[in-house]
Amino acid sequence: MSRAQAVGARFGAAADRYDHHAAVQRTVAARLADRILAAGLPAAPRILEFGAGTGLLTDALHSRLAGSGHAPDWTVTDVSPAMVARSRATRAGHAATRFLSMDAERPSVRGGYDLICGSLAMQWFSDRPATLRRLAGLLAPGGLLAVSTLCSGSFAAWHAALRAEGLQPAAPDLPGAAVLQAEWPGGGVGAWSCETVLQAHQSGIGFLRGLRAVGADLSRADVRPAEPLALRRALRRFEREHAATAEYRIGTGLFRRSVGSGVFVTGTGTGIGKTLVAACLARAWNAAYWKPLQTGIDTEAGDSETVGRLARLPPEQVLPPACVLRAPLSPEAAAALEGVAIDFDGIRLPPHGDRPVVVEGAGGLMVPIADGAMMIDLMARLALPVVLVASSMLGTINHTLLSLEALRARGIPVAGVVLNGPPSDGNRDAIRRYGRVRVLAELPMFDRVDAAAIDQAAGWMPSLRRLEEGEGAALDPPGTRL
Incomplete structure (x- = not known):
C-alpha cells in the first residue's frame, strides 16, 4: 500500500465521525477562506480544492461566496474515496460542483484554475516542494494557490509531557515558515504566516482520542517505545501542567502565479x-x-x-x-x-x-x-x-x-x-x-x-x-x- 493509500484509508475510516471532532480543522478552514476572499477572486473562478475531507473548507468558501455575485466552477477532491463520498452526499446542493477522488501529489486534472486550495492537507505530502510545483503549474496566469498546514511547534506541550516521562516524541517532521517559504516554486513569489490555535480537552486521553477520531492518530507513532505506565504518567502530566490543551501551529501560505515577466x-x-x-x-x-x-x-x-x-x-x-x-x-x-x-x-x-x-x-x-x-x-x-x-x-x-x-x-x-x-x-x-x-x-x-x-x-x-x-x-x- 502506498503512503497516499495508507493516509486515505486512515482518514476514510474516520469519515463518519470526522466533523464532530474537527473543531480546530473547522477554525483553520474558516480563516483560510477569509484569506482567500481578501486576496480576491474573479467573478467566475475555476476552483480546485485538494484534501477536502468532508468539506469544511468547501462549506466555508461556499457560504462566503454565496450572494457575492461569484459563480464558481468547483472541483472538490480528496485522496480518500470515503471522504469524497461523504462530501458528495452532504453537499450535493452546491452549484457547479464536481467531486473526485484524487491524490494531490499526482493531480489528474487539467490546469487553468483561478484558485487551488487545501486546508491542513500538506503535512501528509511525501514530497512537498514537488507537489507545490505541480499544483502551481495548474494555476491560470494570476491564479492563487492558498494552503494551510501544520508547522513546527505543534503539540509542544504534549511532547514536553512525553519527554518529562522519558518518552521520545516521534511526530512527523513539520516545517517552519522559513522552510515553507523556500519551497515555493519559481515563476512567482508567495508568502507564509504562522499562528497558534489552541484546543482544550477534558483529559489527556480525550486529546489522543480526538486525534484518532479525525484520522490523525499520533499516539502510537508518538511514543517510542510504547510504555503503558510512562504513557499514563505523561497523560496526567499533560492534564496537570497544561490543562490538556494542545497547540496547533498553523502556517497559511498564499502564492500567486505571475501573469508575465x-x-x-x-x-x-x-x-x-x-x-x-x-x-x-x-x-x-x-x-x-x-x-x-x-x-x-x-x-x-x-x-x-x-x-x-x-x-x-x-x-x-x-x-x-x-x-x-x-x-x-x-x-x-x-x-x-x-x-x-x-x-x-x-x-x-x-x-x-x-x-x-x-x-x-x-x-x-x-x-x-x-x-x-x-x-x-x-x-x-x-x-x-x-x-x-x-x-x-x-x-x-x-x-x-x-x-x-x-x-x-x-x-x-x-x-x-x-x-x-x-x-x-x-x-x-x-x-x-x-x-x-x-x-x-x-x-x-x-x-x-x-x-x-x-x-x-x-x-x-x-x-x-x-x-x-x-x-x-x-x-x-x-x-x-x-
Missing part, C-alpha cells in the same frame, strides 16, 4: 522615488514601461514621458496610460474633479511583446481608484512581483512593514524593497529581518537625475532572471549600496 513598482507613499526606480529597472532590463493611471499633469510632466527620457526607451516601449488626469490627487479624486469615472475593470495590461514590463503605480498601496477599488487591487489583478520603494529615513520601518503585511495578506508576490536616501544600516536591517524581504538596492539622493545617473544606477539593479529566481540581492549581505 516584469514587476509592479509601488511605494510606501507618494513622492518616494517610484519613478526613479522604475526608470532604473526599465533601463537595466530594456523593458517596456507602463503607468496605468497618471495624475497631476497640470503641475508636472507625466511619468511616461519622464521614464522614457531617463531610461532612453524607444517610443514603442512606453505603453500608453489607461487614464490621464490633471489634478495631483488620487485617481478617484482627480477623476471626480473632471466629471469622469474610471473603469477599473477595463484597466488591462497592454500588449508589450516578449520583453518584460515595468508597471508603476500611483501613490501607495491604498490609493483609491474607483468604486472601492484601490491600487492594491490592481496589483493583485496583474500578479506581477512587487518592488516596494521606501525611504531610508526615520519612520520608514513602520511604513514599510505595514505595506509588506498588506501585500502578503492579499497573496501579492513581493520581489523586494529598494531604499531611497542617505544610507541607514539600522533601517535597512530592520526592514530586511522583520519584513522577511530582500533589500534589492539602496539609492542615494542624486544631485542631478538625468539619463547618465539612471545608467549608473541601472547597472547595480539585479537582473530580471535573478530577481525572478530569488537570487537578487541576497539576504546576507543585504542589498547593493551605490
